[in-house]
Amino acid sequence: MNWAWLHKLASPPHAYRIAGNLVPWFAWPAGVLLVLGLYGGLVLAPPDYLQGDAFRIVYVHAPAAWLSMAAYATMAVAAAIGLVWRIKLAHAAAAAAAPIGASFTVLALATGAIWGKPTWGTWWVWDARLTSELILLFLYAGVMALRGSIDDRDRADRASAVLAIVGVVNLPIIHYSVYWWNTLHQPSTLTKIAKPSMAGDMLWPLLTMMLAFTLFFAVVLLVRLRAEILQRERNASWLRMELAR
């Protein structure tokens, strides 16, 4: 098989330009879906028969929680590609994904705590779902701290990649925690799209918000990836041409 196209794609000048061109294609749909999802979730969806209007927190909490895990998976896959095939662009993508994922983990934990107060009567419990999500935040922090503590870029890439890959173990634990243990956290609303435990007029805004958050992640990842490429690039000739534009 001819992999020349892949190497061309993964070359810094190409990746830098393509990432820049892709940004608006993700940013506009993300913005439109965000507005649509907010309107659907805050205005059109009826209050929950049990939780009243407090349930609306789900429209930011669940997309944030989903993204906290999706960003981690993205980071770990990129790190593994970088480690196995020694593609520097993959390490750059892993470095770009970490702070985004960490910020959405914080959002998931914070909105979860706010939601917990009126529904469970407490901001925090050490149950399996909450604890494993907190461990996810520590994993992000560990990966970023490890990268920051090593001056040599290649060694920093490899060391943080190993930690990111080992931490993947936590993802299924977060997902299945509500089934494996008797948690206070409610089970997933959406595990099976075919049979979701949510009415349609509540469900579509949630799916819209999740898609909007995912596209938003792609936008921020692309911008951060461009910055990473510039930081790592030592070849002045294409930089001069690119920056002159």
Next chain:
Amino acid sequence: MSEFVRMGGYAAYVWPSFALAAVVLAWNVIAARRLLATARERAQGRAIAGQGAP
């Protein structure tokens, strides 16, 4: 309208959640843009510095 703002008595929980989400989204945009701008500036400096080198 006030009914909407009251959120069935859960306003103190619903609105801070959405405000936090807005803060996190805004931080992501601002931090990423700032990072790219800084990287461009530094790369520009390197490109100029490297001009005389063989």
